[in-house]
Amino acid sequence: xxxxxxxxxxxxxxxxxxxxxxxxxxxxxxxxxxxxxxxxxxxxxxxxxxxxxxxxxxxxxxxxxxxxxxxxxxxxxxxxxxxxxxxxxxxxxxxxxxxxxxxxxxxxxxxxxxxxxxxxxxxxxxxxxxxxxxxxxxxxxxxxxxxxxxxxxxxxxxxxxxxxxxxxxxxxxxxxxxxxxxxxxxxxxxxxxxxxxxxxxxxxxxxxxxxxxxxxxxxxxxxxxxxxxxxxxxxxxxxxxxxxxxxxxxxxxxxxxxxxxxxxxxxxxxxxxxxxxxxxxxxxxxxxxxxxxxxxxxxxxxxxxxxxxxxxxxxxxxxxxxxxxxxxxxxxxxxxxxxxxxxxxxxxxxxxxxxxxxxxxxxxxxxxxxxxxxxxxxxxxxxxxxxxxxxxxxxxxxxxxxxxxxxxxxxxxxxxxxxxxxxxxxxxxxxxxxxxxxxxxxxxxxxxxxxxxxxxxxxxxxxxxxxxxxxxxxxxxxxxxxxxxxxxxxxxxxxxxxxxxxxxxxxxxxxxxxxxxxxxxxxxxxxxxxxxxxxxxxxxxxxxxxxxxxxxxxxxxxxxxxxxxxxxxxxxxxxxxxxxxxxxxxxxxxxxxxxxxxxxxxxxxxxxxxxxxxxxxxxxxxxxxxxxxxxxxxxxxxxxxxxxx
RNA sequence: GCCGGCGUAGCUCAGUCGGUAGAGCAACGGUUUCGUAAACCGUAGGUCGGGGGUUCGAUUCCCUUCGCCGGCUCCA
Numbered sequence: 139x140x141x142x143x144x145x146x147x148x149x150x151x152x153x154x155x156x157x158x159x160x161x162x163x164x165x166x167x168x169x170x171x172x173x174x175x176x177x178x179x180x181x182x183x184x185x186x187x188x189x190x191x192x193x194x195x196x197x198x199x200x201x202x203x204x205x206x207x208x209x210x211x212x213x214x215x216x217x218x219x220x221x222x223x224x225x226x227x228x229x230x231x232x233x234x235x236x237x238x239x240x241x242x243x244x245x246x247x248x249x250x251x252x253x254x255x256x257x258x259x260x261x262x263x264x265x266x267x268x269x270x271x272x273x274x275x276x277x278x279x280x281x282x283x284x285x286x287x288x289x290x291x292x293x294x295x296x297x298x299x300x301x302x303x304x305x306x307x308x309x310x311x312x313x314x315x316x317x318x319x320x321x322x323x324x325x326x327x328x329x330x331x332x333x334x335x336x337x338x339x340x341x342x343x344x345x346x347x348x349x350x351x352x353x354x355x356x357x358x359x360x361x362x363x364x365x366x367x368x369x370x371x372x373x374x375x376x377x378x379x380x381x382x383x384x385x386x387x388x389x390x391x392x393x394x395x396x397x398x399x400x401x402x403x404x405x406x407x408x409x410x411x412x413x414x415x416x417x418x419x420x421x422x423x424x425x426x427x428x429x430x431x432x433x434x435x436x437x438x439x440x441x442x443x444x445x446x447x448x449x450x451x452x453x454x455x456x457x458x459x460x461x462x463x464x465x466x467x468x469x470x471x472x473x474x475x476x477x478x479x480x481x482x483x484x485x486x487x488x489x490x491x492x493x494x495x496x497x498x499x500x501x502x503x504x505x506x507x508x509x510x511x512x513x514x515x516x517x518x519x520x521x522x523x524x525x526x527x528x529x530x531x532x533x534x535x536x537x538x539x540x541x542x543x544x545x546x547x548x549x550x551x552x553x554x555x556x557x558x559x560x561x562x563x564x565x566x567x568x569x570x571x572x573x574x575x576x577x578x579x580x581x582x583x584x585x586x587x588x589x590x591x592x593x594x595x596x597x598x599x600x601x602x603x604x605x606x607x608x609x610x611x612x613x614x615x616x617x618x619x620x621x622x623x624x625x626x627x628x629x630x631x632x633x634x635x636x637x638x639x640x641x642x643x644x645x646x647x648x649x650x651x652x653x654x655x656x657x658x659x660x661x662x663x664x665x666x667x668x669x670x671x672x673x674x675x676x677x678x679x680x681x682x683x684x685x686x687x688x689x690x691x692x693x694x695x696x697x698x699x700x701x702x703x704x705x706x707x708x709x710x711x712x713x714x715x716x717x718x719x720x721x722x723x724x725x726x727x728x729x730x731x732x733x734x735x736x737x738x739x740x741x742x743x744x745x746x747x748x749x750x751x752x753x754x755x756x757x758x759x760x761x762x763x764x765x766x767x768x769x770x771x772x773x774x775x776x777x778x779x780x781x782x783x
Numbered sequence: 784g785c786c787g788g789c790g791u792a793g794c795u796c797a798g799u800c801g802g803u804a805g806a807g808c809a810a811c812g813g814u815u816u817c818g819u820a821a822a823c824c825g826u827a828g829g830u831c832g833g834g835g836g837u838u839c840g841a842u843u844c845c846c847u848u849c850g851c852c853g854g855c856u857c858c859a
Contacts, residue, residue: 251787340854341786347856352786355854383852387794396832396850455858501859506784507850509857521859624859660859692816719815720822727820741818751818759819 143194157190161326164199174201176330177210177323184210186276186323202362212237214274214325215334215360220244221272221316222263223356226256232318233295233344233353240370241359245342247295252339252354260356261336267314271329275312276322284308288319295344295351333367334360337374376618382670383512389675389683389732392513392666401510401517403663408683411712412669413662415681417498419550419779420522420659427543429496429524434476436500440466445636446475455503473499474630474655477525478637486641491651492528492536498662499523513667520662526654527639533584533652537610537627540656541592544612544625547658551669552678552781555615558594560585562608564601572606573631581629581652582608606632616672624660624668629653676733676755679775679783685712686772687729688750691722691741698745702738702765709769711776730755736772 144163145151154163160178164171164187178185179198184206191197200207216235223230223246235244246252252260279287281304288296296319300308304319311320313328325331336358344351361367378384386392391409394402405413424431440459443449448456452471459466470476477495486493500520509515526536541558548556562582563571571578585608589596596610603609607629613621630653633639640648659665669677679685686706690699696717706713714734716725722739729737738750749764763771775783 254788338853339787342855343785349785353855354786357854394851400850503858506857508784508786508855510851515858519859523859626859657859662859664859689819691818694816721815721817722819723817724821725819730820737819739819743818753819 142191144191145194145196147196147198154191156192159188159190160185160197160199161187163191163197167199171199171201175199176201176204176207176325179206184323186274187326189276189323208362209237210323211325211331211362212242212360214328215331215358216242216244217274217311217313217316217318217320217324218264218267218328218331218334219260219336219356219358220246220318221267221313221328222260224316225267225314226259226263227252231293231295232316234299235318241337241357243355243357245344245353245355247344247351247353252356254339257336257339257356261334261358264331264334264336268328268331268334270314271327272314273327274322274324276324277310277312277317278307279310281306281308284310284319288317291317331360332362333364334358335367335371373618377620377671380618380671380674381512382514382667385670385675386512391670391683394512399517400507401505401515403513403516403518409666411683412677412681413666416659416662416665420498423543423546424496424524427494427539429494432477432480432495432497434473434480434497434499435470436502437467437469438476440468442475442479443468446472446478446633447636448472448475455505457502457504469502470499471501471503473497473501473521473523474525474633474653475637478633478639481527481639482637486527486651488529488641488643488649491641492526492532494524494526494536496522496524513663513670516661516663519664521657522659522662522665524656526656527634527641527651528654529641529643529649530580530584530652533581533629533654534588536654537585537588538592540625540627540654540658541588541594541610541612544627544658547625548614550779551672553614553616553672557613557615557621558589558596559599559602559611559613560589560596560608561599561602561604561611563603570605571603572635577631578608581631585610585627585629604628606630614668616668617674620671622664622668624665625658626656626660628655630655676735678779678781679735679772680777680779682733682735683712684714684732684734685776686736686738687714687716687725687734688738688740689722689725689729690715690717691739693717695740695742695745699740702740702750705765706769706772709773711769711772726753738768 140156141153142156143151144154160180161172161175164175175187177187177200179200180191181195200210213236216237220232220235227248230246230248233245233247235242281300285297285300288300300319308319309322311318311322311324336356338357340355340357342353342355344353359370361370389408390406392406393404394400395404421431440449448471456471457469459468480495481493498520500518502518505515505517528536563578568575609626609628611623612625613623615621634650634653639651641651643649688699688703690696699715699717703713703715718725726737733755735755737753739753740750744750744762747762749762750768752760752763752768754760
């Protein structure tokens, strides 16, 4: 029996008998480590703690503090879930059950649907199985033999997976009565799973194919400690409180009307004023960034969409065409063809480039009935769209300007974190893409260089590009850490060619310009939805529909209160007078619930001294301020678009 | 589109094992004139999402349709 040399992450190495396990390695480092160990990484491969080490290797013990720890733990949690389901529902057939970013799920095929009550029973059974501390036992099967076994068990879905994915000898894990085709690794035993909760049951399709078997997916989450679990559950509660659909109703910002149709947004006065503020800011910035503002029709001849290709490859996402006289018209799903027509309306010189055409362009896209979601997924929306026509050598600086512009958006609306993704072509399938290999490399390099020059970390996503060009997506991260994809900067090789765009270059000859599609907010609707959730309805002063409310203490203070309101209104401040016959407390409560940033209490003392008693929505009573002073303070908060004050 | 759940007053919800419905808040009328998160009394308000069926009788049971919610899939 030989020995193997085990190198630990700190660089030290030690000899062990061949076939020693990672658990024994952990034990030799310290009993404490062995106790918390979940799995191990041997030469970069994740394995079970009791996997034998057969040759010299680098070994790292995976514990709850390792990045991989939680993923493995949740994968094991998914197995625990399946084990519990099979105990209670022998008619359920397990499909797949992976960990996710926030927990885990397991898909089952079963005739009858699981109910909420079933979830509670399953969770109780999981608890029981966890307390029984059942080991996760790794077993190897030759493919044929394993197939036969799963077939005898009636696990037809597992058989399908084994047929497709299994190595000649594959691994499976046994947890009590539950046997699963699984690569692993898993934690040592169910007793280690301390804090978990089942969250919901929903539908899924077998292998994500909607024509395939409908499955029932049970979602759950697990954490190493009860506290982490509680924190997560609280965060879910917090997210629920911020739900823009609920706040949209409570704050009277927008609605969706049954009578009008799903996915179509009605902006109420209070949402409307916020939209106006956003748009005013954006327009001013667009002009400052050298964009031209254009407006294009909402419906155009279908023929135009045939040229652009949308009538073909985008048809499933378009409203049907309408008959007009002897022609067919199409409600626009995109703004690009309109802008292209403006470009094409006369000859263009290289001296004019880049041309940056911006439009708050309202588009209509057909979304399948089950997918609409408040403001975040709708059928009619307004993109803050722009198309940049330029020469290849101008591309980098244009892209940089777009990314900087996106950063300005983030800053202005109080987001401090973002993530960037660069989607490139799949190098294996050049035939799927418009444009030559050289052009693609040039464009991808331009995007990449820009991000590198700007020192922006990004995720490189090969194969994620759309067929017409590579793109940069910016996801902003909101106040409670959720990412939202809004900004997109897309390169386009396709449309300039399809429409035969040209400019006359210095050599006097026609050349084809390149085109960049770019949206910063994405769509005004979605952006608004994200903003509502980000601020939890408590907008900064410049965006608040009502910036201050004046509250006379009793009827005899109404005249003074009215004067206060008029003076603020004259300074362009959105102020309301609440002189309803309600107690001060009640009116304060209403203003708080409406997230009005400032409440101005006016009684005898204030009238006497010519000022207001300021109450802030966040910190409460802020004491007396002379009216003139408060007015300029408020004006400044608005003019500087201050997010925190 | 698919799977599951749900549609009762403006809002949030209760209720009817088949005999046409209630609460709180909001609205309206009155009393009260109040100092930092809900004063008091009263009034009015519903073809129980729409259509069809079963039934002496349907808000309740069945079918269908529209919409919403949780997901799948897809995207700004």
